[in-house]
Amino acid sequence: xxxxxxxxxxxxxxxxxxxxxxxxxxxxxxxxxxxxxxxxxxxxxxxxxxxxxxxxxxxxxxxxxxxxxxxxxxxxxxxxxxxxxxxxxxxxxxxxxxxxxxxxxxxxxxxxxxxxxxxxxxxxxxxxxxxxxxxxxxxxxxxxxxxxxxxxxxxxxxxxxxxxxxxxxxxxxxxxxxxxxxxxxxxxxxxxxxxxxxxxxxxxxxxxxxxxxxxxxxxxxxxxxxxxxxxxxxxxxxxxxxxxxxxxxxxxxxx
Amino acid sequence: xxxxxxxxxxxxxxxxxxxxxxxxxxxxxxxxxxxxxxxxxxxxxxxxxxxxxxxxxxxxxxxxxxxxxxxxxxxxxxxxxxxxxxxxxxxxxxxxxxxxxxxxxxxxxxxxxxxxxxxxxxxxxxxxxxxxxxxxxxxxxxxxxxxxxxxxxxxxxxxxxxxxxxxxxxxxxxxxxxxxxxxxxxxxxxxxxxxxxxxxxxxxxxxxxxxxxxxxxxxxxxxxxxxxxxxxxxxxxxxxxxxxxxxxxxxxxxxxxxxxxxxxxxxxxxxxxxxxxxxxxxxxxxxxxxxxxxxxxxxxxxxxxxxxxxxxxxxxxxxxxxxxxxxxxxxxxxxxxxxxxxxxxxxxxxxxxxxxxxxxxxxxxxxxxxxxxxxxxxxxxxxxxxxxxxxxxxxxxxxxxxxxxxxxxxxxxxxxxxxxxxxxxxxxxxxxxxxxxxxxxxxxxxxxxxxxxxxxxxxxxxxxxxxxxxxxxxxxxxxxxxxxxxxxxxxxxxxxxxxxxxxxxxxxxxxxxxxxxxxxxxx
Numbered sequence: 150x151x152x153x154x155x156x157x158x159x160x161x162x163x164x165x166x167x168x169x170x171x172x173x174x175x176x177x178x179x180x181x182x183x184x185x186x187x188x189x190x191x192x193x194x195x196x197x198x199x200x201x202x203x204x205x206x207x208x209x210x211x212x213x214x215x216x217x218x219x220x221x222x223x224x225x226x227x228x229x230x231x232x233x234x235x236x237x238x239x240x241x242x243x244x245x246x247x248x249x250x251x252x253x254x255x256x257x258x259x260x261x262x263x264x265x266x267x268x269x270x271x272x273x274x275x276x277x278x279x280x281x282x283x284x285x286x287x288x289x290x291x292x293x294x295x296x297x298x299x300x301x302x303x304x305x306x307x308x309x310x311x312x313x314x315x316x317x318x319x320x321x322x323x324x325x326x327x328x329x330x331x332x333x334x335x336x337x338x339x340x341x342x343x344x345x346x347x348x349x350x351x352x353x354x355x356x357x358x359x360x361x362x363x364x365x366x367x368x369x370x371x372x373x374x375x376x377x378x379x380x381x382x383x384x385x386x387x388x389x390x391x392x393x394x395x396x397x398x399x400x401x402x403x404x
Numbered sequence: 405x406x407x408x409x410x411x412x413x414x415x416x417x418x419x420x421x422x423x424x425x426x427x428x429x430x431x432x433x434x435x436x437x438x439x440x441x442x443x444x445x446x447x448x449x450x451x452x453x454x455x456x457x458x459x460x461x462x463x464x465x466x467x468x469x470x471x472x473x474x475x476x477x478x479x480x481x482x483x484x485x486x487x488x489x490x491x492x493x494x495x496x497x498x499x500x501x502x503x504x505x506x507x508x509x510x511x512x513x514x515x516x517x518x519x520x521x522x523x524x525x526x527x528x529x530x531x532x533x534x535x536x537x538x539x540x541x542x543x544x545x546x547x548x549x550x551x552x553x554x555x556x557x558x559x560x561x562x563x564x565x566x567x568x569x570x571x572x573x574x575x576x577x578x579x580x581x582x583x584x585x586x587x588x589x590x591x592x593x594x595x596x597x598x599x600x601x602x603x604x605x606x607x608x609x610x611x612x613x614x615x616x617x618x619x620x621x622x623x624x625x626x627x628x629x630x631x632x633x634x635x636x637x638x639x640x641x642x643x644x645x646x647x648x649x650x651x652x653x654x655x656x657x658x659x660x661x662x663x664x665x666x667x668x669x670x671x672x673x674x675x676x677x678x679x680x681x682x683x684x685x686x687x688x689x690x691x692x693x694x695x696x697x698x699x700x701x702x703x704x705x706x707x708x709x710x711x712x713x714x715x716x717x718x719x720x721x722x723x724x725x726x727x728x729x730x731x732x733x734x735x736x737x738x739x740x741x742x743x744x745x746x747x748x749x750x751x752x753x754x755x756x757x758x759x760x761x762x763x764x765x766x767x768x769x770x771x772x773x774x775x776x777x778x779x780x781x782x783x784x785x786x787x788x789x790x791x792x793x794x795x796x797x798x799x800x801x802x803x804x805x806x807x808x809x810x811x812x813x814x815x816x817x818x819x820x821x822x823x824x825x826x827x828x829x830x831x832x833x834x835x836x837x838x839x840x841x842x843x844x845x846x847x848x849x850x851x852x853x854x855x856x857x858x859x860x861x862x863x864x865x866x867x868x869x870x871x872x873x874x875x876x877x878x879x880x881x882x883x884x885x886x887x888x889x890x891x892x893x894x895x896x897x898x899x900x901x902x903x904x905x906x907x908x909x910x911x912x913x914x915x916x917x918x919x920x921x922x923x924x925x926x927x
Contacts, residue, residue, distance in 0.1 A: 162917075196765075199768075199769055200768050200769065201765050201768045201769070201916075201920070202917060203917070218768065218774065218913065219773070219774075219913075221771040221772055221773070222771070224769065224770065224771035225771040229769045231762070231765045231766070231769070233761075233762025233763075233765060233924065234762060235762055235763050235764075235765040235766035235769065236762070236763055236766075237695070237699065237760065237763045237766070238761070238763070238844065239698070239699060239702040239703070239844060240698065240702075243672045243674075244676075244698065247674070248691055248694075248695050249766075249770075251690075251691035252691050252692070252770045252771065252772065253770075253771060254771070261674060265672070276671075276672055281845070
């Protein structure tokens, strides 16, 4: 069964095209990497898939049901860590997590237990600081905790590993692996291709403006194998990404 | 001192002012019109000052009138700068300026130059210049003495506004600072109501008070404008002394490390009053209302405005409650009570999402009707605003020298309640159609949008002058005997508020992408 299915998704901002006729499907229990250069429409696509943005046209199905911004029942089953983190800065971490937990319908006792456990596991026990006073990495940990606190079936993570220290990344990767082993789905965007290569089973690569250029299984890369694309063999994700997106290095002589 | 980058920063201040408008479609014309209006206003104020000068000379009391006009302008500038945040730009804070290759004195100079060269201060400068030129033209003063006096007074006025602003800011950050500040403001606000009867009983006090006031900048400036001799030089010296003192005080305040009020305890508190009050709104809305109550309650500007709203409005009631029959104070209070329930939360009420930044996205990820967020924010503002009503009524009973009459309380309750719901309903529309990205932690600067300013200031002016106009043209409508006519007002206001909530929900959802772009600073 597909946990996520997008069909002919188009998103325009006025006349500007941000996502062009994007279609993709993600199997349940998969760790799926959604890659693309800056400004290629990754966050816009996630915005449409999670109800923040209205798609101009196209269909989105999550967990087998048509999804739109008003579908609260589906929203209860998904977790999202947005690119901007979406933190209420004047709050303390426990207040923010408790608020999210209560909004997702967790009772008082479960809320307290899960907030305490998450804060300890993610080393966020300094409760004398508000979220605005946290470092970027700590803020990211809080946003990650908020995305998983209600034990969602599909998890959307927009650039989750950037700015987090190696220990934090290792912990998150372990959690995410266990998550998918239980049949739940993780949809990740990231620019850290080495990490994506190691944790994801499948990736989709888009280029500007939100146009799918490749989707495929990359499990072979984690086992020192290769991926074949357009008749060429790629042993790592980075050359494949550069090949597909056409990104190139520009030299500045004065620099 | 490296002057060139400081000049660039001042230019940047105006470029940013322009860019803010340019970035929104169709606003350029509005911006130009606004600036034309500003220029006209400056001309009008200058002619107003000129008119005051003519009156001063013709009445034969040139110095007294000049003293009065300058003192009122001086105090109003301090009040407007701190309460409404005009002329206190936070764009170039110390933290922001540290990015540039500037030494500490250069940063200080840049910060205050961008602060003083603000359109707001030019309005006051125009009035004062009008007065000085008027006095000169009417042959009652020296042009050069007047000009120097106005420029010095202008600098002293800015410095005092900054010192007051910083003092309030630092007091609010201290533990227990808020009540102390409240007592100070209350004392100042109620001073006129205590001093006036005292002076009436003992007229000899007045000359003594005036004698002391000679040592203040407005009186010093008035002396310099009228007397181009040793007395004028003495007046200028008084202002220079004030400038030196205020500048030293400002530097001292700026150098003091801010004291954090944040608890150092690591103990997690689960059962907060915000959540308890929020729970009154039911299991669905409770967490959201609790969240918004926390958002309002943690905002130091909201806390400051909430604390000073009562004394400020008491002062305005006393000031405007004159010459309107035996119940002048009641008529004035009918105009100030609607603001008492709105002023405290006004900054966020008219721009609910402007201070949440990227967290705005979170509202659409929650498994609830997105419009519930808008409603919950407004419920929180109404709850906080409503809490001021019993306090204001109690203050009325305690301080106002009228025999207790329940009709008065009922009339005031009705206007307070009406103001609460009408202004919060209008605030929702401004939130949706004219939001602006703001800094939640900033205590300085007027960061409201045009619509927010119009609602806040227009609402305040209409509320204050409507009872006065009614008294002039239909006095029966604001008399005690007409108390029953006030009864339908709260019901009408509540109906308007509920209708607004219902119709604003879909608008909020439809406009969410535009709102997102604005609150995240992309538009």
